[in-house]
Amino acid sequence: MTTDPIADYLTRIRNAIIAKHRIVEIPASKMKTQLTEVLQEKGYIRGYKIDANLNSVQPTIKIALKYDLFTKESAIVKLKRVSKPGLRKYVAVAAMPSVINGLGIAILSTSKGIMTDKEARKMNVGGEVLCYVY
Structure with missing residues (x-):
């Protein structure tokens, strides 16, 4: 386990x-x-x-x-774990991270469920930053 x-x-x-x-x-x-x-x-x-x-x-x-048809490159370039069991990372709406100036997404666990940083800003909720994807 x-x-x-x-x-x-x-x-x-x-x-x-x-x-x-x-x-x-x-x-x-x-x-x-x-x-x-x-x-x-x-x-x-x-x-x-x-x-x-x-x-x-x-x-x-x-x-x-998902891969590109011609270059055979993956749609996911990098997956990065942010909040870990030993050190949790919580953010408020004002301090919401922006991944590569908005080109990537940060996935958060909020009181309203799991969502991206853009959705969390729109719903005005903060939460635990699970990972970055770009």
């Missing part, structure tokens, strides 16, 4: 991108599913499917990674 499931989630995606895999399987949880939904909404992945396998106890998320 991992102590930081979100870091494990990001590392599995990062490793799949380096290996040029089209699909990556990750053990499912509610937070990982919400993170995957945000990545799909913002166009960083093609899609996902939650697979409840009868042989295993925990369902898995199958994520279809």
Whole structure:
């Protein structure tokens, strides 16, 4: 069992991108599913499917990674974990981070659910900065 499931989630995606895999399987949880939904909404992945396998106890998320047709480069250049179990990073609306001057996204866990930094500013809520994606 991992102590930081979100870091494990990001590392599995990062490793799949380096290996040029089209699909990556990750053990499912509610937070990982919400993170995957945000990545799909913002166009960083093609899609996902939650697979409840009868042989295993925990369902898995199958994520279809997105690559450029001509250059074969991934849509995700970098995934960076910000808030860690040993040191949580919380931000208010006024101190909301901007990733590469708005070209990337910061994913936050707020009282209204998991959302991007732009959505959190619009809804006027702060929260825990989970990761940066660009």
